[in-house]
Amino acid sequence: MKFKQFTKLGFLKGIGRTLLDKLFGKYAGDLATAGKALPAQGMADDNYFKSLSGVAMGADGLPDDLFEAMYAIEEMANEEGQERLENAPELAALGIKFDEKSSRGDIALQVYLVAPELLAQKHNEMRLSRLASFEYHGSKEPQDRSGSFKAPPKEILELLTADLDEWFKKHNRGEKTANIEVYPMAGEFWFLVRHGDALARMAKLDKGKLKMLHFRPAKDDVVVYSPQRDEIRIHAGTNGEKELYRTSFGMRMQGDPDYFSERKAYTLDPLRTDGPDALSVEGVPEIEKIVLTEFELQWKGGFNDSFVKKSNDIFESAKVRVRPAFPDSGNLVRAGFDFYFEGVKKPRKVQIRPWNTLKLGRHCDARPVHEWLSKRGFRTTMNGNTSP
Numbered sequence: 001m002k003f004k005q006f007t008k009l010g011f012l013k014g015i016g017r018t019l020l021d022k023l024f025g026k027y028a029g030d031l032a033t034a035g036k037a038l039p040a041q042g043m044a045d046d047n048y049f050k051s052l053s054g055v056a057m058g059a060d061g062l063p064d065d066l067f068e069a070m071y072a073i074e075e076m077a078n079e080e081g082q083e084r085l086e087n088a089p090e091l092a093a094l095g096i097k098f099d100e101k102s103s104r105g106d107i108a109l110q111v112y113l114v115a116p117e118l119l120a121q122k123h124n125e126m127r128l129s130r131l132a133s134f135e136y137h138g139s140k141e142p143q144d145r146s147g148s149f150k151a152p153p154k155e156i157l158e159l160l161t162a163d164l165d166e167w168f169k170k171h172n173r174g175e176k177t178a179n180i181e182v183y184p185m186a187g188e189f190w191f192l193v194r195h196g197d198a199l200a201r202m203a204k205l206d207k208g209k210l211k212m213l214h215f216r217p218a219k220d221d222v223v224v225y226s227p228q229r230d231e232i233r234i235h236a237g238t239n240g241e242k243e244l245y246r247t248s249f250g251m252r253m254q255g256d257p258d259y260f261s262e263r264k265a266y267t268l269d270p271l272r273t274d275g276p277d278a279l280s281v282e283g284v285p286e287i288e289k290i291v292l293t294e295f296e297l298q299w300k301g302g303f304n305d306s307f308v309k310k311s312n313d314i315f316e317s318a319k320v321r322v323r324p325a326f327p328d329s330g331n332l333v334r335a336g337f338d339f340y341f342e343g344v345k346k347p348r349k350v351q352i353r354p355w356n357t358l359k360l361g362r363h364c365d366a367r368p369v370h371e372w373l374s375k376r377g378f379r380t381t382m383n384g385n386t387s388p
Contacts, residue, residue: 297330
C-alpha cells in the first residue's frame with residue numbers, strides 16, 4: 001500500500017511541524033532501527049517536509065502502529081471525516097478545540113494524539129458506512145422497535161461470538177478468531193465482525209532471499225440491524241457466512257434462528273408502474289425532492305445488449321417531449337437519482353442496482369433514503385433464501 005497524502009508536501013505543510021514531530025517522534029526509535037532517519041529540528045521547512053515525505057514513500061519499513069495511524073489520518077482528512085470528528089460527543093469532554101485555520105489533516109492528527117481510540121472508532125464508522133452491497137433479511141411480522149431495542153449486552157455478544165467461532169473452526173477459518181464491535185449509527189446498530197479467513201501463502205523478498213510466509217488473513221464482515229424496519233442486512237463474502245449471520249443474529253437477538261427469514265431486495269419496478277409518482281417524498285420530511293437522472297436497460301439473448309439514458313430530469317424531459325420515459329422492452333438494471341435534502345442546495349447522488357446494491361453520495365443519508373425506498377415500493381420480498 002502507498003500513502004496518497006503523507007507523500008504530498010501540501011498535506012504535510014497543512015498539518016505543520018509541531019504536530020508531525022509529535023506523531024513521528026513517538027516512533028523515532030523504531031524508525032531508526034528500520035534505517036529511516038527523521039528530519040533534524042534545525043532543518044529548513046522545505047527540506048523538512050521533503051524528508052518526511054520520503055519517509056512516507058517507503059511505507060514498507062514503517063512500524064505497524066505508525067502505519068495504521070497514518071492510514072486512519074489520511075482516510076479521515078476529508079469533509080466527511082471532519083464532520084464525523086467535529087460532531088463526536090466525546091470531543092467536548094476531551095477539551096479539543098480546533099483552530100479556524102486547521103486543515104482536515106491537522107484535525108485528524110490532533111484527535112489521534114489525544115484520543116487514538118476515538119479516531120479509530122470514527123474511522124471504522126465511516127469505513128463501514130461506505131459499504132454498498134448488502135443482503136437483506138426481514139421478519140415475517142415486522143415491528144417498529146426503535147423505542148425498545150438496545151445494543152446487545154456483553155453476555156449476548158459473548159454467546160454470539162461463540163456461535164461464530166464454532167462455525168469458523170468447522171470451516172477452516174481458524175480457532176477463536178471472531179471479534180464483534182458494535183457501532184450505533186443513525187438509529188441503526190452496525191456490527192463489525194472480524195474473523196480469520198482461510199490460510200494464505202505468499203512469497204516475500206528479504207535481503208535478496210525468497211521466503212514463504214504462511215498466515216491467516218483477517219477478514220471483516222458487517223451485519224446491520226434496523227430497529228425501525230426490524231430487519232438485518234449483511235455484507236459478507238460467502239453464502240455460508242451470510243446464512244451463519246442470519247441465523248445466529250436471529251437466535252441471539254430475538255430467540256429464533258429463523259426470525260429474519262424474509263429475503264428482501266431492491267426493485268426498480270415502481271419507476272415503470274408509478275412513473276413520476278414513484279419519486280414522491282411524502283412522509284419523509286428530510287427529503288425535499290427526488291429527480292431521476294439516469295437508468296440502464298439490459299436485454300436477454302446472449303449479446304449483452306444494454307442502453308443507458310442520462311438527463312437532468314428523465315420524467316420531465318419525457319413529459320415535454322410527449323414520449324414515454326422508458327422503452328417497452330428491456331430490464332431495468334440500474335437507476336441514478338438526485339436527492340435534494342432539506343436545507344441543502346446541492347443534490348446528492350443515489351444509485352440503485354437490483355438486487356442488493358445501494359450507493360450513496362453521502363452515507364449518513366442512509367436512514368431517510370431507506371425510509372423512502374420502503375414507502376415507495378422499491379423494496380420487495382424474494383422467494384426463499386437463494387440469489388435471483
